Amino acid sequence: MKISVIIPVFNEQGSLADLHRKLNAVLEKMDLSYEIIFVDDASTDKSSGILESISNADNKVKVITLSRNYGQTQAIAAGVDATIGEIIVTMDADLQNDPADIPRILAKLDEGYDVVSGWRKKRKDDLWLKKIPSILANNISAWITGVKIHDLGCTLKAYQSRILKNIEFHGEIHRLLPLYAAIQGAKITEIPVKHYQRKYGESKYGISRFFKVILDLFAVMFMWKFLPKPIYAFGGIGLASLGLSGVIGLVIVFRKVFFSGVWVSPLLFIFVIFFLIGIQFILMGILAEFILRLYFGVKDLKRYKIKYKE
Numbered sequence: 001m002k003i004s005v006i007i008p009v010f011n012e013q014g015s016l017a018d019l020h021r022k023l024n025a026v027l028e029k030m031d032l033s034y035e036i037i038f039v040d041d042a043s044t045d046k047s048s049g050i051l052e053s054i055s056n057a058d059n060k061v062k063v064i065t066l067s068r069n070y071g072q073t074q075a076i077a078a079g080v081d082a083t084i085g086e087i088i089v090t091m092d093a094d095l096q097n098d099p100a101d102i103p104r105i106l107a108k109l110d111e112g113y114d115v116v117s118g119w120r121k122k123r124k125d126d127l128w129l130k131k132i133p134s135i136l137a138n139n140i141s142a143w144i145t146g147v148k149i150h151d152l153g154c155t156l157k158a159y160q161s162r163i164l165k166n167i168e169f170h171g172e173i174h175r176l177l178p179l180y181a182a183i184q185g186a187k188i189t190e191i192p193v194k195h196y197q198r199k200y201g202e203s204k205y206g207i208s209r210f211f212k213v214i215l216d217l218f219a220v221m222f223m224w225k226f227l228p229k230p231i232y233a234f235g236g237i238g239l240a241s242l243g244l245s246g247v248i249g250l251v252i253v254f255r256k257v258f259f260s261g262v263w264v265s266p267l268l269f270i271f272v273i274f275f276l277i278g279i280q281f282i283l284m285g286i287l288a289e290f291i292l293r294l295y296f297g298v299k300d301l302k303r304y305k306i307k308y309k310e
Contacts, residue, residue: 003034004085008075012093013046014200026099039075040065077169088159097156098194105158114186118156118193133210144221147182179220234285242278
């Protein structure tokens with residue numbers, strides 16, 4: 001069995017040499033075949049030169065350099081495309097994750113799980129900018145999907161390679177990869193891992209990350225519930241809107257017949273608005289269904305997945 005460790009890098013010159021040394025020390029003790037893939041996301045500091053020196057000195061290290069800064073999701077995607085291992089481990093380059101946790105995560109994976117997520121139980125980050133938004137996002141995620149993971153934002157995770165290679169990387173889904181794996185029927189768990197204060201460089205994340213995660217969660221919710229049947233999502237909203245417009249129409253007629261009311265009033269415009277919204281959502285559902293059928297037909301895909309057996 002071969003382990004592939006993917007590390008996205010953006011301006012982490014201070015930590016790279018130390019991280020490489022610690023990783024090698026841990027992985028060599030495990031007596032496993034392994035590779036370390038650093039993905040340089042167009043760093044503007046000295047990270048590129050340091051990574052080149054590391055790869056020249058260590059034939060187990062691969063360096064992928066992206067043409068511009070694409071973000072962590074695409075950096076991880078580039079690493080996944082380059083892996084040859086049966087197990088993929090992802091982690092940050094800033095030394096806040098501890099490579100010593102990798103054997104514990106892999107041991108948990110061996111218990112029959114497809115994804116093992118790290119849980120920074122004693123997180124060493126800013127309370128207001130990172131901890132509280134993260135707690136909110138994780139609780140919203142658990143409520144929407146039913147997958148109870150305490151720390152989706154922890155990059156230190158281990159996956160069966162076949163899981164990640166079947167996920168299409170888009171947006172900023174790197175935080176939500178376990179949820180996308182769950183959509184495929186993956187068996188998921190988490191274990192507490194160590195977390196350290198950042199020693200070098202600056203954090204790349206701010207409060208805006210919270211809002212991005214919420215939007216990504218809505219996308220996950222739609223895929224989770226309605227990917228095989230988008231007409232039910234759009235059509236349901238459309239029918240509800242048409243139903244509401246029908247009630248408003250009856251009120252207008254009732255008022256005109258029994259109370260000598262007027263036809264033209266704000267209620268009439270509200271009736272027209274809800275009626276048009278209803279028609280529009282139903283048409284959107286039909287269009288989404290058509291696009292999805294075309295997508296699955298062109299790629300010769302099924303809307304179901306057979307459970308993988310070892």
